[in-house]
Amino acid sequence: MxxxxxxxxxxxxxxxxxxxxxxxxxxxxxxxxxxxxxxxxxxxxxxxxxxxxxxxxxxxxxxxxxxxxxxxxxxxxxxxxxxxxxxxxxxxxxxxxxxxxxxxxxxxxxxxxxxxxxxxxxxxxxxxxxxxxxxxxSLDKIKNVESLLGKTLEEKAAFWKEQLSKCIKCYGCRNVCPMCICKECKLEEDLWVKSGELPPDFPMYHFIRFYHMADRCIECGQCEKACPAGIPLLTISKLVRKDVKELFDYEAGKDVEQESPLVTTLDETPLKEEAKDVAV
Amino acid sequence: MKGGKIDQVSNNGFEPKIVGFLCNWCSYAGADLAGTARLKYPANLRVIRVMCSGRVSPEFVVKALRAGADGVMVLGCHIGDCHYQAGNHRAAKRIAILRRLLNYMGIDPRRVRLEWVSASEAQRFTKIVKEFTDDMKALGPNPMKKVKV
Incomplete structure (x- = not known):
């Protein structure tokens, strides 16, 4: 090739x-x-x-x-x-x-x-x-996703607390991400992520990353590959991407004309009412 | 349990701490009206006034939960009534994603609630606060809050 x-x-x-x-x-x-x-x-x-x-x-x-x-x-x-x-x-x-x-x-x-x-x-x-x-x-063939969805809330919290406690805050997941483009980053602000604190306080660091990537993650998987601690970051990113598709019928990286639902109004990109409820 | 109401269980007199982000133009005025009309609502709610529900970034909610809140309410103007045209549209979309993300991370999404309350809906405001407080009492203390050492 x-x-x-x-x-x-x-x-x-x-x-x-x-x-x-x-x-x-x-x-x-x-x-x-x-x-x-x-x-x-x-x-x-x-x-x-x-x-x-x-x-x-x-x-x-x-x-x-x-x-x-x-x-x-x-x-x-x-x-x-x-x-x-x-x-x-x-x-x-x-x-x-x-x-x-x-x-x-x-x-x-x-x-x-x-x-x-x-x-x-x-x-x-x-x-x-x-x-x-x-x-x-496809998403249902991924082991990590399947095992996460099979957990109760308490088990999920315990799982992520353990996984994220391995984080050495190298910022590798952020630096390697093709979609991280902000000049100012909340992950560098003391208000959200205290400098000098290891591992970063659960769940803010990783929560911010997952949430900020919600409407832009293209599932390249670079974050997970870059992570020296082997945290299964893609598991949540993939699920959130699936949710954004369910809620707004939007997929990042598909069409340059399609604007992110998070910057448009509800009239432009409606929120699907039936998809709003979260099954706990 | 899926959707629906939370089962009422007694929780040994547990009084949840609830943080409410209220928009300046509708919900805060609605809460104010509840006060002047002398309507009763649970004292568990701590109000933070924001200019718009669209100002509430999901980080605020997570930070509140981590810092000791048992539940977080975001109250804004009804869709179509936003002082800034579409701030509440954004809030609606953000909270929808946030609740799902919280669920994956093992944080109960029922601890976060988004509602629309207009400046004249004092009754509705008290009803929502009461409902949410009862829900939080049933859920019990938030396990992810940081314990002071």
Whole structure:
């Protein structure tokens, strides 16, 4: 697959379809995002599928695509994107972080095995250029979700207290998230999360993250992979995403025209009355 | 138990602490009217006046629960009556997500309630406060509040 991607990237660059290709570069076993402008460099291009911890769209605190476009607004960039990368790009464009018109997406589909490792529900971009559409993993097939939903309130609280007490507050989950775009972050404010307190007070730190991601989580799973303590963060993020779909019929990363229900009125995006009650 | 009323059980005279976020334009005025009309309602409620129910971010609710509240009420204007057009629309959406998220984290969503109370609905205000206080009495003390050492 990587051969095909390199070939296509080369073609796009030589035919001037794009001015640069944004992807991952592997040098001396280190993988990092890189903007390829020279065809000769493409031999070091690798795919995020094979280097899962490194996500193409957001591997640093400030979004790289945003920074590139800020510096060179006229540059046409080709971005090698999996399903999750593409969802992130759509969601970022919706929030005025990037300009999709200057971006050409080189869509790469993941295999079923990849999807299972990532617990990915939609392992392919909208337009697949390389690879074939594979089946995603549905929510009811995920063990963590199933076991959480089978718990009573007390058991859930005990489970999360134990899990979240492992947190070392490295902010990895936040830093790696492609959708964390605020310049000011509540997780850095003493009012909500006291500095120097370890583990962070239950449940505020993680609650804030889960809630703030409610209408934007694209289920890339980077937070869970980045967590050095192995906290199953995706379990709740996935459930909340499902809820937002149930309540508002909204899915983050699906359509750049569809506004988040949390910034629209009830007339624009109604709240489904029948879905409002919570089963305890 | 799903939806419905909470079973009434005696809880050894437990008096819950309830934090209420009341919007300045409707609910606070409604509560004020209850006062001037000398209507009785439980003294368990501690009122925090906010300019709009849309001002209440979910962090406020969680912080209140953590800091010692047994229940949190968010009261705002009826839909269509918001002083800021759509502040209560946002509150409605946020609280809906919040309650589900709390449930996943093991915090009883019944401890959070959103209601609309207009400036003239003193009766409705007292009824809601009474109902919610009874519910919290039945649920018992909030297990997630921080115990002072």
């Amino acid at each position: 990587i051969g095909k991607v390199r070939e296509l990237a080369k073609e796009w660059l030589t035919t001037k379809k794009v001015d640069a290709i944004f992807g991952l570069r592997k040098q001396n076993n280190d993988v990092a995002p890189y903007l390829f402008t020279d065809v000769k460099e493409l031999k070091d291009l690798v795919l995020s599928i094979d280097n899962r911890i490194c996500f193409t769209v957001r591997p640093s605190k400030q979004n790289i695509v945003h920074l590139i476009q800020k510096n060179s607004p006229d540059m046409k960039i080709g971005i090698i994107a999996r399903g999750c990368d593409e969802r992130a790009l759509i969601e970022l464009a919706k929030r005025f972080q990037i300009d999709l018109e200057k971006i050409e997406i080189l869509g790469v589909a993941c295999t079923n095995k990849d999807a299972e490792e990532c617990l990915c529900p939609i392992p392919y971009p909208k337009t697949i250029i390389i690879g074939e559409k594979a089946e995603g993993v």
